[in-house]
Amino acid sequence: MSDPALLALNLAEARDGLARKLFSARELTAAYNDAVAEAKPLNAYITPTPEHALAMADAADERLALGQALPLDGIPIAIKDLFCTKDILTTAGSHILDGFHPPYESTVTEKLWQAGAVMLGKTNLDEFAMGSSNTTSWYGPVENPWRKPGDNRPLVPGGSSGGSAAAIAARAALAATGTDTGGSIRQPASFCGIVGLKPTYGRCSRRGVVAYASSLDHPGPMGRTVRDVAIMLGAMAGHDPRDSTSAPVPVPDYEKALDGGIRGLRVGIPREYRVDGMPDEIEALWQQGVEWLRESGAEPVEISLPMTKYALPAYYIIALAEASSNLARYDGVRFGLRVDGDSLEEMYELTRAAGFGAEVRRRVLIGTYVLSAGYYDAYYLKAQRVRTLIARDFARAFERVDCILTPTSPSTAFAIGEKSGDPIEMYLNDVFTVPANLAGVPAISVPAGLSGDGLPLGLQIIGRAFDEETVLRAAEVVERAAQFRHLPGFVAGGRS
Amino acid sequence: MIESRSGKWETVIGLEVHAQVVSKAKLFSGAATDFGAEPNTQVSPVDAAFPGMLPVINRFCVEQAVKTGLGLAAEINQSSVFERKNYFYPDLPAGYQISQYLQPVVGHGRVSLDMPDGTVREIGITRLHLEQDAGKSLHDQQPTLTYVDLNRAGVALMEIVSEPDLRSAEEAGLYLRKLRSILRYLGTCDGNMEEGSLRCDCNVSVCRPGEPLGTRCEIKNLNSIRYVMQAIDYEARRQIELIEEGGRIEQQTRLFDVGRGITRPMRSKEEAHDYRYFPDPDLLPLALDPDWVEQIRAALPELPDAKKARFVSEYGLSAEDAGVLVAEKETALFFERVADRRDAKAAANWVMGDLFGALNRLGIGIGQSPVSAGQLGALIELIADGTISGRLAKDVFGEMVASGADPAAIVAAKGLRQVTDSAAIETAIDAVLEAQADKVAEYRAGRDKLYGFFVGQIMRATQGKANPTLVNQLLKQKLAG
Numbered sequence: 001m002s003d004p005a006l007l008a009l010n011l012a013e014a015r016d017g018l019a020r021k022l023f024s025a026r027e028l029t030a031a032y033n034d035a036v037a038e039a040k041p042l043n044a045y046i047t048p049t050p051e052h053a054l055a056m057a058d059a060a061d062e063r064l065a066l067g068q069a070l071p072l073d074g075i076p077i078a079i080k081d082l083f084c085t086k087d088i089l090t091t092a093g094s095h096i097l098d099g100f101h102p103p104y105e106s107t108v109t110e111k112l113w114q115a116g117a118v119m120l121g122k123t124n125l126d127e128f129a130m131g132s133s134n135t136t137s138w139y140g141p142v143e144n145p146w147r148k149p150g151d152n153r154p155l156v157p158g159g160s161s162g163g164s165a166a167a168i169a170a171r172a173a174l175a176a177t178g179t180d181t182g183g184s185i186r187q188p189a190s191f192c193g194i195v196g197l198k199p200t201y202g203r204c205s206r207r208g209v210v211a212y213a214s215s216l217d218h219p220g221p222m223g224r225t226v227r228d229v230a231i232m233l234g235a236m237a238g239h240d241p242r243d244s245t246s247a248p249v250p251v252p253d254y255e256k257a258l259d260g261g262i263r264g265l266r267v268g269i270p271r272e273y274r275v276d277g278m279p280d281e282i283e284a285l286w287q288q289g290v291e292w293l294r295e296s297g298a299e300p301v302e303i304s305l306p307m308t309k310y311a312l313p314a315y316y317i318i319a320l321a322e323a324s325s326n327l328a329r330y331d332g333v334r335f336g337l338r339v340d341g342d343s344l345e346e347m348y349e350l351t352r353a354a355g356f357g358a359e360v361r362r363r364v365l366i367g368t369y370v371l372s373a374g375y376y377d378a379y380y381l382k383a384q385r386v387r388t389l390i391a392r393d394f395a396r397a398f399e400r401v402d403c404i405l406t407p408t409s410p411s412t413a414f415a416i417g418e419k420s421g422d423p424i425e426m427y428l429n430d431v432f433t434v435p436a437n438l439a440g441v442p443a444i445s446v447p448a449g450l451s452g453d454g455l456p457l458g459l460q461i462i463g464r465a466f467d468e469e470t471v472l473r474a475a476e477v478v479e480r481a482a483q484f485r486h487l488p489g490f491v492a493g494g495r496s
Numbered sequence: 497m498i499e500s501r502s503g504k505w506e507t508v509i510g511l512e513v514h515a516q517v518v519s520k521a522k523l524f525s526g527a528a529t530d531f532g533a534e535p536n537t538q539v540s541p542v543d544a545a546f547p548g549m550l551p552v553i554n555r556f557c558v559e560q561a562v563k564t565g566l567g568l569a570a571e572i573n574q575s576s577v578f579e580r581k582n583y584f585y586p587d588l589p590a591g592y593q594i595s596q597y598l599q600p601v602v603g604h605g606r607v608s609l610d611m612p613d614g615t616v617r618e619i620g621i622t623r624l625h626l627e628q629d630a631g632k633s634l635h636d637q638q639p640t641l642t643y644v645d646l647n648r649a650g651v652a653l654m655e656i657v658s659e660p661d662l663r664s665a666e667e668a669g670l671y672l673r674k675l676r677s678i679l680r681y682l683g684t685c686d687g688n689m690e691e692g693s694l695r696c697d698c699n700v701s702v703c704r705p706g707e708p709l710g711t712r713c714e715i716k717n718l719n720s721i722r723y724v725m726q727a728i729d730y731e732a733r734r735q736i737e738l739i740e741e742g743g744r745i746e747q748q749t750r751l752f753d754v755g756r757g758i759t760r761p762m763r764s765k766e767e768a769h770d771y772r773y774f775p776d777p778d779l780l781p782l783a784l785d786p787d788w789v790e791q792i793r794a795a796l797p798e799l800p801d802a803k804k805a806r807f808v809s810e811y812g813l814s815a816e817d818a819g820v821l822v823a824e825k826e827t828a829l830f831f832e833r834v835a836d837r838r839d840a841k842a843a844a845n846w847v848m849g850d851l852f853g854a855l856n857r858l859g860i861g862i863g864q865s866p867v868s869a870g871q872l873g874a875l876i877e878l879i880a881d882g883t884i885s886g887r888l889a890k891d892v893f894g895e896m897v898a899s900g901a902d903p904a905a906i907v908a909a910k911g912l913r914q915v916t917d918s919a920a921i922e923t924a925i926d927a928v929l930e931a932q933a934d935k936v937a938e939y940r941a942g943r944d945k946l947y948g949f950f951v952g953q954i955m956r957a958t959q960g961k962a963n964p965t966l967v968n969q970l971l972k973q974k975l976a977g
Binding site: 083084090092097100102103104106206207208209210211213214215241242243244245321322324325327328329331333334335344348368371372373376380 | 541544545546547548549550551552553580582584586589590591592642644770772773774777778779780
């Protein structure tokens with residue numbers, strides 16, 4: 001098979017091709033190594049690991065030859081550079097982790113390697129996963145492979161898992177890991193025309209994932225299709241005794257759940273997700289999604305999630321409070337960057353001032369403020385109460401419906417630099433994705449159509465805790481109905 | 497109560513004791529906890545707060561805390577919460593200490609103190625919570641650098657907070673000794689203050705009797721009971737003097753200067769940290785199964801107060817003697833082995849008298865005693881069955897301390913066996929009375945005091961081996977006859 005033909009396969013197809021020995025894992029991986037190199041201008045990868053990938057591919061080929069194939073054997077994937085990878089540079093997109101080679105492997109990546117997957121490299125991200133545009137990385141912004149037809153301005157891929165999303169969309173990875181704290185998997189998936197799933201909190205271990213906001217961080221899969229994401233999730237999920245918040249619940253066969261059977265499924269349409277200034281075409285696409293599900297036998301139900309409007313402020317208080325504490329360990333004492341000073345305090349100040357970018361500093365400052373004596377009750381405690389109410393909103397809704405359909409994002413990809421002047425405008429990007437993080441329930445973004453100016457738009461399906469199966473099943477129905485076959489302006493191997 | 501030139505003052509003291517939990521592994525990581533290991537050899541990536549590393553609670557440390565709570569007659573909270581206490585310091589790798597704040601694992605409890613006047617004072621325990629220890633900053637290894645040793649980072653501590661119920665340095669000392677004794681009985685803290693396993697912060701204020709409490713100062717990190725008492729005495733007098741000179745006590749954190757025996761300010765309230773406590777999102781609330789707590793309760797060892805009461809009722813000891821014997825778990829165990837099926841009062845006297853004396857001279861603890869409990873018991877049996885006299889037994893004991901030999905072997909080797917053969921004793925008596933015929937005449941004429949003289953002569957003639965009871969019996973017959 002030619003390289004472009006190999007790169008055009010999705011994960012499930014590549015898996016089947018490997019099993020049928022149509023090509024070897026080494027051939028597939030070599031094609032992807034070339035694709036990673038070709039896609040370099042997108043800046044999707046911070047650290048490509050081509051030789052490492054080939055060695056893993058060879059090991060996969062040996063197993064395939066013996067007929068002992070693992071579930072993901074020989075599948076080349078990308079890893080968001082927030083996951084610690086043993087002895088391989090791990091940056092979190094930050095200057096402060098300069099030269100950090102973890103002496104351990106994150107649980108999720110460990111599981112992926114145990115399933116036979118091949119690591120192409122570590123993908124770019126917003127610094128410490130703080131951002132919705134992948135413009136805050138110390139390693140520079142990532143470009144979305146999509147451009148508006150007739151407009152050559154580079155667009156953001158969304159964030160914070162922008163490198164992973166861009167790599168998948170540009171065919172420079174078959175699938176990837178992401179993390180989603182307020183939408184960081186789903187929003188870039190929507191911006192790049194791919195599928196991204198934020199699983200239930202506790203479904204995928206956080207151990208070895210550089211923490212942004214511990215109670216909101218969700219590792220999860222990103223891929224080209226719902227099926228690819230289901231296969232990835234099966235390998236990533238599972239109880240981890242080394243993460244106290246990991247849930248001891250069995251992992252079902254997610255691929256098997258994709259049986260199209262949504263007859264009688266009750267789909268909630270929350271009236272609070274119509275926000276001011278949302279483009280009509282997004283509203284129209286949402287209605288289209290409702291129709292697709294109805295045509296497949298589902299029953300749309302209008303529901304109310306009354307606390308939705310408080311989700312964004314509550315999120316930005318809780319996430320930043322936790323972040324301010326989680327990032328205290330970057331002090332120049334034990335690893336990463338150190339800038340020496342004349343005193344201990346000066347070393348701390350110089351190291352953290354040089355090591356953290358503006359957005360991280362802003363979030364650490366806000367987080368420190370909301371936890372301070374005299375402000376704790378008014379901010380942090382109140383935000384936690386709001387969080388409880390939002391979880392109750394979902395619990396009540398799920399008494400009446402089996403899943404909820406919403407747009408993923410109130411906008412399409414915007415130009416790099418377009419929204420960096422006003423942090424609040426940037427934060428508003430997360431308005432539809434944040435509630436699922438606060439409630440810990442699973443949510444997926446699936447590409448559903450193009451905007452008038454030719455950019456991808458995603459729809460979001462939110463489900464009950466630990467019911468990723470329903471979420472995936474409904475998402476696959478939307479995916480099939482939407483027939484999203486569009487390709488971005490740039491794909492490795494060419495648009496053939 | 498302190499008398500000063502302006503009258504009487506009351507000292508009010510509350511103690512916060514940090515007790516290192518006896519556990520092979522740390523509170524939230526599997527790393528070892530051995531004292532004295534090479535620097536930075538007992539550190540896991542969790543302890544060093546490497547990115548993405550997460551804490552997982554050590555069940556055994558929780559069991560130790562629950563056990564301690566039960567030993568302090570305290571409420572055990574079925575749900576408690578670990579929070580982060582945020583501050584920057586090089587020996588605090590995460591930039592926060594995982595501790596418990598609003599919801600500790602153990603609530604109100606109490607400790608009973610045996611006061612010197614024989615009364616009992618109850619001291620309230622406010623709470624006990626679990627937290628991580630910090631590492632150590634070493635400032636003396638190199639002139640321009642501070643070294644950090646993270647071996648201790650993450651080791652489990654119990655912070656045991658008392659109510660402000662203590663009224664003098666002496667009471668504080670009694671409280672600490674009693675608390676340490678309970679911890680050692682439970683096996684939840686080894687109580688070695690010189691190794692830092694038990695450290696104490698003292699909150700001290702003064703007020704006029706019956707008046708509201710004064711402003712307190714906290715003296716940090718004292719690592720011996722003697723320093724605690726010295727620091728409290730100094731601090732109370734400092735505060736009284738300051739008030740009497742028209743000054744005002746400022747809430748402060750102070751350090752005790754061991755060399756000069758004074759306290760000095762470390763930081764004032766204005767400089768106090770804002771620790772920004774909030775629940776640690778990496779840990780779920782700690783939920784205890786009530787059945788598990790009951791299992792721990794059922795398996796509790798006998799504690800000092802109960803043991804003391806039993807020593808009084810079972811062995812007929814005085815409360816004071818029983819108190820001395822139960823203060824250290826090892827002493828109580830030793831005593832019970834000595835007293836096993838033997839004369840308990842004799843056992844208590846030997847342990848508290850000759851044995852303590854010998855150990856003191858040697859400067860060692862009862863755990864290193866050259867005389868085992870079995871050997872001391874055997875010695876008491878030799879007295880009881882008349883093999884040796886009580887006087888000779890003292891010599892035999894001295895020999896046991898010196899050589900570690902069994903008392904029977906010493907008695908045999910030195911031919912110290914008591915003479916109980918009445919014929920042999922009669923012969924010795926006859927010889928003495930014959931040699932001292934004039935004294936016998938004087939005795940019979942009414943000089944009763946000479947009786948002791950005859951006994952002495954007889955014992956000397958038998959090298960002390962004659963059975964004193966037989967000597968008395970036969971001598972009285974002969975003198976009367």
